[in-house]
Amino acid sequence: MSKLSPDALERFIFSRTGAANADLLAGPGYGEDAAAVATDGSTMVVSTDPISLAADRIGTLGVAIASNDVAACGGIPEWLVATIFLPSEDEHLLDEVTRQLDDEARRLGITIVGGHTETLAALDRPLLSLTCMGPTDRYVPTAGAEPGDAVVLTKGAGIEATAVLATDFRDELEAAGVDGATIDRAATFFDDISVLPESAVLSGAATAMHDPTEGGVLNGLVELAGASGVRIDLDRERVPVSAETEACCGAMDVDPLRVLGSGAMLATVPDDEAEEVVSTLHEEGIDATVVATVEAAPDAEDVGVVCDGEHLVGSVDDEMYALWE
Incomplete structure (x- = not known):
């Protein structure tokens, strides 16, 4: 798929x-x-x-x-x-x-x-x-990101994938050496799939918002950049990945940034408002991190996401799907 x-x-x-x-x-x-x-x-x-x-x-x-x-x-x-x-x-x-x-x-x-x-x-x-x-009262598109905006990610990468791996693939995780307590904690990630709380905070300030699903955070950023006609340089070290996600994805040999990403919200906000937005999210008990800055794309070929030296455009295949084959 x-x-x-x-x-x-x-x-x-x-x-x-x-x-x-x-x-x-x-x-x-x-x-x-x-x-x-x-x-x-x-x-x-x-x-x-x-x-x-x-x-x-x-x-x-x-x-x-x-x-x-x-x-x-x-x-x-x-x-x-x-x-x-x-x-x-x-x-x-x-x-x-x-x-x-x-x-x-x-x-x-x-x-x-x-x-x-x-x-x-x-x-x-x-x-x-x-x-x-x-x-x-205010529709926020994916296509509204402006050069200079900060890119905010709530929670982290691979939340949905972690929960699914812990339930649909528990036997495989145990066989790969992931301990039961880690798998049990990973299964509770179902409780974090909804992004309604962060939407209530972000929607007033965001120039663009996007829900990363198939293809994870990377594909979500590619779609946001493509819709907005901009370029985003991503340092993957800035993307939060939980210990449970690292363990489950590592055991199944999938990239946490390229797997089912529901539970996180991507939003672009004016750079001078980013610190306040992140602070407000934290006050509401929602983890949030500025992971990148939106840049202008002088030419059509510059649109997309650059990560690990790779220029990503179009779509990023989700690495979870092969596990069901």
């Missing part, structure tokens, strides 16, 4: 969006987390996302990931539509998935307003597709 190239998205997706509507304030675009639609006196943020590979906590992750995209645009997630495909009519599995959806939605204050459920024999694991909606 991998994301489509920017060229394919432009040719086959962004150019085919049906009838024009004046109430559409922000539609499909490379790297954008959600759309924005004008409503009476407000703006509605709408996003949809599938999830299939994380078997153990798929409902929990599904709600968090769908609502994160709304939060990454400055929205307050309020409503969720859930489509559930199951490999068979397994009531135990259905009970588990819907219980997770309900628990996480209640925890985040989101109402499940509808959806669809059916079985699909071609599947070998559950598949969810969730659409989340919520209002905002």
